Amino acid sequence: MRHPADRDGDDARPTRRPRGRQPPGSRGRNRFNAALLRLLTGPGRGVVALDSNADVAAEARSRLDYTGYGDVIVLTREGAFGVPEYAPYQRGIFTVGPWDLPPGFLAQFTNGARLVVPLRWRGQSRSVAFVRDGDTWRSESIELCGCEP
Incomplete structure (x- = not known):
């Protein structure tokens, strides 16, 4: 399976990464998940990617632009606060293990929304799929996963 954010093939990954985090030191966790979500949702459907590290966010922006996913919004900020200016959301995925799920972040999701979180x-570590009711x-499903806290 080719890495969807790397059409030149320099970063192929044969594993299921949407439910977990990339190994330490590996490139592209943000662009990989953003590209997968963009493939699932289609163009212009409001995929937003966050990273607290400006260098990681800049690389994600560059690679997403290069591979044709320029409509993905990439922001540098703490993910715990979410992105209220683009809310409401129907789907969300954490690619790091959060200590808590802040009420202000959760309030940005619509009723029936799905949120996948490694806990x-x-x-x-378990990947838990939550549904807002x-x-x-x-929780709708729980799977063991290999993400880091």
Whole structure:
């Protein structure tokens, strides 16, 4: 499987990365997930990618532009606050393990929205798919994953 954000093939990944984080030191976790979501949603559907590291965000922006995903919004900021200026959202994915899911961030999602989050308990990471049901978030699926906290 070719890495969707690398049409030149310099970063092929044969694994399922949307539910977990890239290994430390690897390139492209932000552009990879953004490109996958953009492929799933289609052009102009409001894919927003965040990274707190400006260099990572700049590389993601450059590679997404290069590979034809220029309509993906890439921002440098702390992900815990979300992006209220582009809300509401129907889908979301964390590619790092958060310590908490802040109410202000969760409020940016519509009813019926799905949010995939890697959570760690009892020494193992699990990818949990939550669905918003009114003011409640319920887990719909849980899978073991290999992300870092």
